[in-house]
Amino acid sequence: MLLGRVAGTVVSSRKEPLIEGWKLLLVRQLDADNHDAGGYVVAADAVGAGVGEVVLYATGSSARQTETTRDRPCDAVIMAIVDTWEIGGRDVYRK
Amino acid sequence: MLLGRVAGTVVSSRKEPLIEGWKLLLVRQLDADNHDAGGYVVAADAVGAGVGEVVLYATGSSARQTETTRDRPCDAVIMAIVDTWEIGGRDVYRK
Amino acid sequence: MLLGRVAGTVVSSRKEPLIEGWKLLLVRQLDADNHDAGGYVVAADAVGAGVGEVVLYATGSSARQTETTRDRPCDAVIMAIVDTWEIGGRDVYRK
Amino acid sequence: MLLGRVAGTVVSSRKEPLIEGWKLLLVRQLDADNHDAGGYVVAADAVGAGVGEVVLYATGSSARQTETTRDRPCDAVIMAIVDTWEIGGRDVYRK
Amino acid sequence: MLLGRVAGTVVSSRKEPLIEGWKLLLVRQLDADNHDAGGYVVAADAVGAGVGEVVLYATGSSARQTETTRDRPCDAVIMAIVDTWEIGGRDVYRK
Known part of the structure; x- marks a missing residue:
């Protein structure tokens, strides 16, 4: 993760x-020191995350x-x- | 995604x-700020996308x-x- | 792909x-503009490709x-x- | 690995x-010469590893x-x- | 591969x-021209490879x-x- x-x-x-109803969130990757790592992923949300929150995602x-x-055709989930x-x-x- | x-x-x-009939689209990756990210993928199309459209794809x-x-032997789909x-x-x- | x-x-x-009989081809990756992308993969061949041909491969x-x-233990196929x-x-x- | x-x-x-009860460990990647490789992963722990230990992880x-x-939605395990x-x-x- | x-x-x-008995080999990646590519993987061995040998591995x-x-929890095999x-x-x- x-x-x-x-x-x-x-x-x-x-x-x-098959993806009807999903909230699709754009997540910026963080490095281990909580800095922007430069990448991103668009993830489905399994836990009700909001903008600004720090999350763990699986791919x-x-x-x-x-x-x-x-x-379902999902390759990234919070x-x-x-x-x-x-x-x-x-x-x-x-x- | x-x-x-x-x-x-x-x-x-x-x-x-097994891939007969697929429309194979060349998709240039975008970064989170809508700039060309430098990479690409050739994806099967599950939604009828056209050239120039911005899409979400799973791998x-x-x-x-x-x-x-x-x-089917597909590792990228719009x-x-x-x-x-x-x-x-x-x-x-x-x- | x-x-x-x-x-x-x-x-x-x-x-x-389990891989007896496969033709194993070394494939140099191309970027979207048909230039050498710098990487490669060794792929099994499902379509009878020959040296010099441009192919599509899945991983x-x-x-x-x-x-x-x-x-079979294959992670790349033409x-x-x-x-x-x-x-x-x-x-x-x-x- | x-x-x-x-x-x-x-x-x-x-x-x-589905991930209740997991210990989630932040693992810094090592290169083959035991130097910090610059990346990290958050992994579930299947062997009781502790902070400071060198581990092998699968993704x-x-x-x-x-x-x-x-x-379970796990893409990295020690x-x-x-x-x-x-x-x-x-x-x-x-x- | x-x-x-x-x-x-x-x-x-x-x-x-589940991984008891495996021989775990550290494999340095080669580029297509037989130079060190800079990366590595720790792989299980399905063919009896020895140190110094050039191998093909799947991930x-x-x-x-x-x-x-x-x-078994294996993501790389020779x-x-x-x-x-x-x-x-x-x-x-x-x-």
Whole structure:
């Protein structure tokens, strides 16, 4: 899994029927030190994340292992909202 | 999923029988700010996208989770045509 | 899928029994403008491609969705020989 | 699989129910010579690894092939704690 | 698949029970011209490869399609020892 910050939303009216109803969030990747890593992903949301929140997301076939995404064309899913992460006993991020 | 712009088409007469009938689109990857990200993918099209349109595509095994691509040798599929995406309350792209 | 040019062959006598009989082709990746992209892959061949030909290949689990490669340890397969590809109405490549 | 060093932990209270109870570890990637490779991954822990330990982790669908992670949205799992690795007869790392 | 050279071994006593008995080899990636490509992978060995040998390895779910690795947390497997590879009629490598 990787850490990211929800930056925005993507809206589509013409889409694969299997993804109807999904909230599609644009997530900017964070590096281990809570800086922008330069990449992004558009992810389905399995936990009710909002813009600005730091999240954990899974990619690939693992992104289909939630109730929201099972057997659907999804390769990235937000599966946790992060409260804190720490490195070497120091908080890198606290919600 | 990633954002991309349909740039062109790929035509093949000698191919795996399982992909007969597919429209193969060359999609240039976009970064989160709607600039060319430098990469591309050739994707099957599950939604009737046309050249110039901004789309959302899935890769890997998730690309086989549409009616068009199920159980076929496809690792990239266009599964939505993007209407808008916004970051921080600002429209980055509007169709 | 990605575009590549068949550059050579790989020969192995000691190998996983499940891949006996495969033709293993070394494929140099092409970018969207038909230039060498700097990478390569060794792919199984599902369509009878020859050295010098421009091909389309799939990677990951999707590479196992052909008769040649099903349930075998294959993560890259050539599934089409490209006749043409065009971008913005202009032929980038014609066989 | 890749080598990494456990650098810290990630805590989340709002998450996909299927990942309840997991210890989520932040692992910094190591290169083959035991230097920081610059990347990281957040991995589930199948072997009881602690901060500072050098581990081996698997990614993608293979990360779901442990008792802890089976059928869950996990794309990275620590599946071994490394005692030693050597290159060319020389110990690169010894616990 | 990619080409690599077996550079060393990784030893672990505390590990996922499903990988007991595996020989874990550290493989340095080779580029198409038989130069060090800068990356590496730790792979399970399905063919009895030794240090110094040039091998072909598969990654991702395809790495689980051998008798050694089936249904186990393995994302990289050596599935062939390379005798020769040639590009444009010229031997790049000969065992």
